[in-house]
Amino acid sequence: xxxxxxxxxxxxxxxxxxxxxxxxxxxxxxxxxxxxxxxxxxxxxxxxxxxxxxxxxxxxxxxxxxxxxxxxxxxxxxxxxxxxxxxxxxxxxxxxxxxxxxxxxxxxxxxxxxx
Amino acid sequence: xxxxxxxxxxxxxxxxxxxxxxxxxxxxxxxxxxxxxxxxxxxxxxxxxxxxxxxxxxxxxxxxxxxxxxxxxxxxxxxxxxxxxxxxxxxxxxxxxxxxxxxxxxxxxxxxx
Numbered sequence: 001x002x003x004x005x006x007x008x009x010x011x012x013x014x015x016x017x018x019x020x021x022x023x024x025x026x027x028x029x030x031x032x033x034x035x036x037x038x039x040x041x042x043x044x045x046x047x048x049x050x051x052x053x054x055x056x057x058x059x060x061x062x063x064x065x066x067x068x069x070x071x072x073x074x075x076x077x078x079x080x081x082x083x084x085x086x087x088x089x090x091x092x093x094x095x096x097x098x099x100x101x102x103x104x105x106x107x108x109x110x111x112x113x114x115x
Numbered sequence: 116x117x118x119x120x121x122x123x124x125x126x127x128x129x130x131x132x133x134x135x136x137x138x139x140x141x142x143x144x145x146x147x148x149x150x151x152x153x154x155x156x157x158x159x160x161x162x163x164x165x166x167x168x169x170x171x172x173x174x175x176x177x178x179x180x181x182x183x184x185x186x187x188x189x190x191x192x193x194x195x196x197x198x199x200x201x202x203x204x205x206x207x208x209x210x211x212x213x214x215x216x217x218x219x220x221x222x223x224x225x226x227x228x
Contacts, residue, residue, distance in 0.1 A: 009155070035216055045205065045219035091157065093217075100212025101165060102173065103148070105158040 002027050002094050006106035013082045014114050020067075021077045021109045023092030031097030034068070034075045039108070040088040048090070051075065053097065079111075087113045117141050121206050121220035128196040128227045136191040136223050138206030146209040147189040148217065149173075149181065151202040158205065164189055165212075196227045 003026040013019035025034070036048040051059045051068050058066050063083075067076045079086055092106040119140045128134055140147065145166045150158040160173030164183040178200060180192040189208075193200060203224050207217040 004157075006157075043203065043222045045207075045217075047216045050216055095212075101146070101163060101171070102160055103158075103207075103217055104160075105150075107155060107157040 002096070002104040004092055004094050004104050004106040006090075006092055006109050008109045009107070010110045010112070012112040012114055013079070013086075015082055015084060017082055018078060018080045019082055019111065021079075021090050021092075021111070023075045023077070023106055025073050025075065025092075025094050025104075027073065027094065027096075029096060029098060033095040033097060033100075034066075035093040035095070035103070036064070036066070036075075036077045037091045037093060037105075038086075038088045039091065040085075045091075049077065082113050084113050084115065087111055119206055119208055119218050119220040121204075121223055123223060124221065125224050126226070128193075128225065130196060130198065130227060132196050133192070133194050134196070136193070136204055136206070136225075138189045138191065138220060139187050140189075140206075140208040140218070141187065142208060142210070142218065143186060144208035144210050144218070145186070146211065147183065148205075148207040148209075149179070149189070149191045150205045150207065151175065152205060152222070153202050161191065161204075193225075198227050201225060201227045 034051045038046045063080045089108045094104045122137045148163045149161040162181040164170045206220040
């Protein structure tokens with residue numbers, strides 16, 4: 001089974017500032033997909049951003065961007081201009097490019113946004 | 116757009132009771148999943164299905180059963196509930212393998228007392 005590690009159980013950021021959430025993963029595969037999901041207090045899991053391992057360019061979605069370092073097996077999420085609505089639990093996830101049957105999730109990072 | 120619908124949203128069971136968590140999706144997705152979420156543990160895969168009639172165990176299948184008779188439905192059965200099954204359960208689906216993301220239901224908070 002693949003391992004996804006989020007080493008920051010909790011993070012906080014001032015409103016309008018930038019924060020980076022860390023994620024590392026362990027795999028021997030060269031083809032895979034990575035995702036960041038947001039889980040607000042409502043419990044709903046919402047896709048934030050995804051990255052294909054074969055793409056060198058880092059994915060961006062408005063205020064959200066990733067720093068994908070394939071050699072280091074690192075996939076961090078940067079949130080710019082943080083807003084109160086960004087407060088949530090964030091999960092990093094891995095999906096194999098070979099079988100693709102499962103998503104493997106990290107343990108999550110709880111983000112607090114300070115007004 | 117309904118997406119993935121789970122019922123119930125909350126449930127309290129007594130030890131030894133059984134129940135079925137319902138999950139249905141209207142996106143014609145082939146892949147469906149059941150995860151449980153425990154505090155500090157992330158999401159653990161219980162069972163998954165790659166199509167009607169096909170199911171397979173995930174990381175934590177003990178105490179659970181599933182079936183997939185149609186593309187839309189993927190119920191999760193708990194037999195002889197135990198306190199260790201107290202958790203939040205999520206059903207999810209994806210169109211296919213590889214880079215398609217998973218879409219999640221709103222979760223079921225289950226307490227076994």
